[in-house]
Amino acid sequence: MISKFTKIILPVLLLMMFGETSLAQSGKENPITTAVPFLRLAADARTGGMGDVGVATSPDVNSMFYNGSKTVFNDAKYGIGLNYTPWLSELDVKNLYQISLSSFYKLNEKEAISFGFRNFSLGTFTLTDNIGQEVSTYKPQDLALEAGYSRKLSDKLGVGLSVRYINSKLANSSVNSNYKSGSAVAADLSAFYMNKKGWNFGAALTNLGSKINYGGTDSYIPANLALGAAYNKKIDDDNKISFALDLNKLMVPTPPDPSDPAKVMAYENKGVVGSWFSSFGDAPGGFSEEIKEFQLGLGTEYTYHDQFSVRAGYFTENKLKGNRNYFTVGAGVMYKVAGLNFSYLVPTGNNTNNNALKNTIRLSLLFDFNAPSTK
DSSP: OOOOHHHHHHHHHHEEEEEEEOOOOOOOOOOOOOOOOGSSOOOOOHHHHTTOOOSSSSSTTTTTGGGGGGGGOOSSSSEEEEEEEEEETTTOOOSEEEEEEEEEESSSEEEEEEEEEEEEEOOOOEEOOOOOOOOEOOOOOOEEEEEEEEESSSSSSEEEEEEEEEEEOOOOOTTTTTTOEEEEEEEEEEEEEEEESEEEEEHHHHHHEEBSSSSSOOOOOEEEEEEEEEEEESSSEEEEEEEEEEEEEEEEEEOOOOHHHHHHHHHHHOHHHHHHHHSSOTTTOOOOOOHTTTTEEEEEEEEEEEEEEEEEEEEEOOOOTTEEEEEEEEEEETTTEEEEEEEEEOSSTTTGGGGGTEEEEEEEEEEEOSSOOOO
8 A cells, every 4th residue: 555655745745836736725715726737837947037937038949838939030040958947855755856858940931840848757655565664666747748830920920839748647556546647638829929129929828638537537737828028128239138027827617616516517527628718707706706817927137248147037826826926036148059047936925934836946958059140
């Protein structure tokens, strides 16, 4: 049998880490619930240093994770990025991290393709028998494999399409004989516009796909609408600064009152496409609760000589919808084709000392090849 520690700590970690996962519905708290919430985490250190803002910021190799249509606007011909985030480093849990790989290749000036993967490791857990003897260890993890295509419709406007395969292994048969790994497929639709006055605008519909099943009830994946804007100012030949804003809204039904079986059944059996549209008007508290389901990210980036960057940002969501609030800072250096980015997250609000996001660090290693000019 699985140890009591594993029975308790795994669900606790999942609840602590993501406001989009199930939280106890006490009082008026009613966060939206999804499976595989790692798909809504910032994957790279640049975005992580700017308050998780990435829909309308200038394009880079990691654009495919936030707005794939930006990819074709990269200056370089092709690029590769490797990102790493250790999670809950203050707890004695091994192998708890997120890692991702991104890449792109411009077929010509109007078309680009991208490929990548994301892996979220949820730690290493010990399985014991009835007398406490270790039987084996288990490493639950989530994985996403993705590919994208982006195209310029003009010098200012681009669109993108991405497809994604998702696999989630949260336990094994030793925990529950009825358990199975869950899998799903999803797609992203995105658009990006930039003008000569320094403004960028972006929109992305992400994770539009099937539900996921672990052997019981089907669970929603985090379909999401993201809208973004950014302003880029060239101060002089060496100094640049940008300001960006993202709004996010999960296109997932709001959980109903758990004491109403009929509503719970309707929630669980709702069709995927119908749930996307109904998610904008199904909150039990009406329009005021729907507004609370929007998440806001603000970020800024200063760059010197196209080589050194410093970043800061802020992310917030309503206290009744997950209550994640944090400041971020970051820095980066680019030399010729290689770059290194770093970011650090500082939670704010109540109980910051016990916040699972405390001291979150992200690291990114980037390579841009065959750019028009050498930096």
